[in-house]
Amino acid sequence: MEIFTMATATLTSKGQITIPIQVRAALGLETGDRVEFVEMENGQFSMIAASKTVHDLKGLIRKPAMPVSIEDMNSAIAAQGAKAG
Template sequence: MTTATITSKGQITIPMKVRSDMGLAAGDRVEFVRMQDGHYAVVPASHSIRSLKGIVPRPDKPVSLEDMQDAIAAGANGQ
């Protein structure tokens, strides 16, 4: 188990192993999430926009503006 000490100002230093495991770097933010059992989980609150690269696959062929508009209209109509 990894531990940290709270300073007189209420600050802690997240140990390097934990930062590495969580993918955190200087300037990143974390959130403290209260769990149902009353404990808290510390989770990353922000990621670089670059971390989203590759999530949506490229289409096999270019999509026309008309196709995009049709898809938007279909989504708005709940189809």
């Protein structure tokens, strides 16, 4: 893992920190955004922006060329279930 810059913050008695401005800018964080702490190897943690909503995912997946009916979906699910059982 390569480290480019280092920023520090101080933990308050309430368990709060202020995220340094260069970190907020790099993560694209704004007031009210959420962050996630992901445990990595050797007890280290990575902080990632968790500010995206479901609405941000719109347009990520293309629409199918042909629409599929609920009946067709149910038939496909039943067929797969019959194969697995």
